[in-house]
Amino acid sequence: MTQTITLDDGAARVVVRADLGAGLARYELRDGTPLFRPAPENATDPFVLANILLLPWSNRIGAGGFAFEGEHYALARNVAGEASPLHGSGFQQAWQVTHASATRAELELECDVPAPFRYTARASYQLADGALTVTLAVANAAARALPYGLGVHPWLPRTRHTTLLLPASAAWLEDDAHLPTARVPIAARPDWDFSAQRPLPAGWINNAFVGWPGHASIVWPERDLALDIAAGPNLSTCIVFSPGQDSDFVCVEPVTHLPNAHNLPGGPEANGLTVLLTDEELAVACRFSPRRL
Numbered sequence: 001m002t003q004t005i006t007l008d009d010g011a012a013r014v015v016v017r018a019d020l021g022a023g024l025a026r027y028e029l030r031d032g033t034p035l036f037r038p039a040p041e042n043a044t045d046p047f048v049l050a051n052i053l054l055l056p057w058s059n060r061i062g063a064g065g066f067a068f069e070g071e072h073y074a075l076a077r078n079v080a081g082e083a084s085p086l087h088g089s090g091f092q093q094a095w096q097v098t099h100a101s102a103t104r105a106e107l108e109l110e111c112d113v114p115a116p117f118r119y120t121a122r123a124s125y126q127l128a129d130g131a132l133t134v135t136l137a138v139a140n141a142a143a144r145a146l147p148y149g150l151g152v153h154p155w156l157p158r159t160r161h162t163t164l165l166l167p168a169s170a171a172w173l174e175d176d177a178h179l180p181t182a183r184v185p186i187a188a189r190p191d192w193d194f195s196a197q198r199p200l201p202a203g204w205i206n207n208a209f210v211g212w213p214g215h216a217s218i219v220w221p222e223r224d225l226a227l228d229i230a231a232g233p234n235l236s237t238c239i240v241f242s243p244g245q246d247s248d249f250v251c252v253e254p255v256t257h258l259p260n261a262h263n264l265p266g267g268p269e270a271n272g273l274t275v276l277l278t279d280e281e282l283a284v285a286c287r288f289s290p291r292r293l
Contacts, residue, residue, distance in 0.1 A: 002042055005097060005105045011130030012290065014105075017049065021091035022107045022123045024051040027132055027154075027288070035132075035227055035290055037155040037249050047079075051154040052091040055138050056117045057273070058151030059208075059239065059259035060084040062179045066262035068147060073116050083177055084260075087153070089113050090121055090138075103127045110141070118142040130290050137283035140276035147268035148276050150284045151235070151255030156218050156227065158200065158242060158250045163219045166194035166238060169211025172258060178206060179260045202245045208258050209238045216252055221293065229254065230287040236272055254286050 003019040012035070015025040025043065027036040027050055036050035046052050062084050065074040075085040078092065089111055099106035109121040118141045126133045136150050171192050172180040186193050191201050192209075197219060214233060219226040231238070231254035239259075242250040257272025258264060264271045274282045 003094075003097070005100050007103055007105060007125060007127050009103045009127040009130065012127055012132065014125055014127055014132060016105050016107075016125055017043070018097050018107055019094045020044070020049065021046050021052055021093060022095040022109070023049040023053065023091060024125070024154075026050055029130065029290060033223065033225065034157055035288065037157055046091045049155070051134075051152065052087065053123055053134075053136055054151035054153055054253075054255060055088045055090040055121055055136065055149070056119055056146075057088045057149040057262070058153075058253070058255040058257065060086055060178055061262050062177060062260045063263050066147075066268075068262070068268065069145065071116075075114055078114070084179070085114070087151075089117070095121075095123070112141075116142060116144065116146060119148070132288045133285060134288075135283065135285045137281055138276075139281040140278055143278060145275050145277050147262060147273035148282050149255065149257040149261065149273045150282060151239075151253055152231075152284075152286045153251060153253045154288070155249045155251055157220070158247055159220055159222060160245075161199070161221045162250065163197045163199050163221070164194045164240070164250070164252070165197045165217040165219070166209060166240065166252070167213055167215075168194070168209035168238070171210070172208040174206060174259075180208060180258055180264065183210070200242060200245070200250055204242075204244055206241045207239070209240060210236065210258075212236075212238050214254075218250070218252065219293070224293045226291050226293060228289045228291065230289070232285045234274075234282075235284050235286060254284075256282070256284060
């Protein structure tokens, strides 16, 4: 059954879908101007939402699973058409609402899929002066230490003149399975140098940017509007995804770790994951602030 919560602070409005992974159906200015891509009414697919929450990992895990502390854990595909497990399991569950007011919603989840993960999670959305703050926390409820990661996955409107500001020192190339292959300095990819506001690439982009300061901005000149993103320090990677200039969206995703961090050289922690003992918690926060140009 559809379960929605509407937040409204007089400057912006947010619609939360508790039943659909605690994702967002809308984040818009009070006059209806979308800040995130709006979802269709009564959506049933998380991937048409305005935002989803990523836990207990973000992006893809390759090789059919991962090895950790002498154990191998097989993971099944969880999204039709995807070759690798994608974005964890929190976005596929119904969450419980623990608090709802005019400007704040808090939700909780207990989840035991996929094995070996077993976790509890908390999420909140808060509006203040039109700015949206998203907080997300996960606690390991398994009887063993495991690597955990978190992320926020908004779909932002892409218009003909959309530009991006995202300072970063390096980015990761991807293979045909959308798994990272090599880290390259931004200087080697000038088309990905968003240290100053610049248009998005005309073609496909689906890459992890690292060495970023935790802030980015999307600007829509023809809408006289920008959206500033401020991510907490442990959101050390930012994924930028858009199929191309004919797409109506671009995703700018602050996350804690690289895609396939479970399997990359150096191990999970070297690639941004956090190893949690039983009952230990990982938490992140990210703020989205609209402004007129």
